[in-house]
Amino acid sequence: MKDIFGKALIDYQNGNYTEDIITSTSISDEDELPLPYLFRSFSEMPKLEQQALKKCQGTILDVGCGAGSHSLYLQKKGFAVKAIDVSEGAITVTKQRGVKQAEVLNVLNETKTFDTILLLMNGTGIFQELTQVSKYLTHLKSLLKPNGQILIDSSDIKYMYLDDDGGYWQDMNASYYGELDYFLSYKGEKEVPMKWLYLDFDTLKLACETVGLKCELIGEGEHYDYLAQLEL
Ligand SMILES: C[S@@+](CC[C@H](N)C(=O)[O-])C[C@H]1O[C@@H](n2cnc3c(N)ncnc32)[C@H](O)[C@@H]1O
Numbered sequence: 679m680k681d682i683f684g685k686a687l688i689d690y691q692n693g694n695y696t697e698d699i700i701t702s703t704s705i706s707d708e709d710e711l712p713l714p715y716l717f718r719s720f721s722e723m724p725k726l727e728q729q730a731l732k733k734c735q736g737t738i739l740d741v742g743c744g745a746g747s748h749s750l751y752l753q754k755k756g757f758a759v760k761a762i763d764v765s766e767g768a769i770t771v772t773k774q775r776g777v778k779q780a781e782v783l784n785v786l787n788e789t790k791t792f793d794t795i796l797l798l799m800n801g802t803g804i805f806q807e808l809t810q811v812s813k814y815l816t817h818l819k820s821l822l823k824p825n826g827q828i829l830i831d832s833s834d835i836k837y838m839y840l841d842d843d844g845g846y847w848q849d850m851n852a853s854y855y856g857e858l859d860y861f862l863s864y865k866g867e868k869e870v871p872m873k874w875l876y877l878d879f880d881t882l883k884l885a886c887e888t889v890g891l892k893c894e895l896i897g898e899g900e901h902y903d904y905l906a907q908l909e910l
Contacts, residue, residue, distance in 0.1 A: 682862055682869040684767015686713055687745050691771045697865060703874070704859040705838055711862075716745045723747075726905040727798050729897045730829040733907070736793025739821065741785045742804050746772030748796060753777060762788060786814070791823045801830035802882065806873040808854040811885045819891055819910070828891075828908035832856075834878035837902055854881070879904050 686699050690713040699711040720728060731751060740749040743761035745768060752759045753776070761772050762783040772780040785804065795818055797804060805814045818828055835856055839848040848855050856876035862869040877885075879895055886893035886908055897905035 679764070680867070680869055681765050681767050682864045682867055683744075684765040684770070685867075686767075686864045687716060687765075687771045688767045690714070690717060691745070691774055700863045702861045716747065718747050720751050724899060724903075726831050726897045726899050726903060730796060730798060730831065730905055733827070733829060733896070734794045734796065736823070736826070738794045738796060739788065739790075739792040741788075741795060741797045741801070742799075743772055743777075743780065744768050744799070746775050746777045746780065748798055749777045749780070750775055760790070760792070786817055788817075788821055791821055791826070793823050793826045795821060795826070795828045797828070797830040800832050800874075800876060802832040802856075802877040803860075803874040805875045805877070807857050807875055808877075808881075811875070811877070811882075812889055815885060815889045815891060815908075818908075819889060822910060824910070826910065829905065830882075830908065831903060831905045832877045832879075832882065833899075833901065833903040835876045835902065836878065856881075879906060882906060 689695060695713055698713055700708050701711050702708045731748060734752055734757060738752055738757050738759045740759055740761040743749050743763050746761050749759045749761040761777050761780040762785060763769050764784050766782050769780050769782045805811045839846045839855060841847045858874050860872045860874035883893040891908045894907045895904055896907045
């Protein structure tokens, strides 16, 4: 990983915002990811994220914190929050913004336990592919205190495969339709391609059941997106 994402966050944080991150996927063309969005305040967050933040309780782990916007809000509310990310740039920025506990760490290497674990902005993306979902869920489960919860959002992206006649063009023999290759570039520099997973709610629920987690749909957005609460 070249940490292009982290470089973009550092530029924005240092007042050097001149352009946005460009993303594309194996099934979609180039799109801009506006840097200010990653520094959003509570009022600028989507309703599902606001709902997740309102549900937080006890000690909190913010997985894949990015620029730390959710952690910052929760810390200001008086919660003890730990923010982790694999991106060094993201953690530098999260610390600069005032989050006290922020660490460069892959969630699979986290060992402490928490009352609430947050995975937001398509939290299932971190699982990368369907075959890895049980591994991540089993590990996340091990990080829960008794009565703890995992709050995670994602989208059912089946709509992206609809053609003009209302039929689906995906190859049903291919891998799960939410598994995408994700490409990111910033200021002309390309990141190493990544895998990014969108999980529909039913598939997430089934995966949760196989590892002994209860999974409840607690919110639905306007565009096939949802918020789920996972408990022991
Ligand atoms: C889409 S961004 C979301 C950032 C932030 N949660 C937000 O809502 O603005 C996903 C973040 O997850 C981080 N990430 C990906 N895999 C991870 C892993 N295994 N452990 C920790 N962080 C990870 C990425 O570096 C990136 O910052």
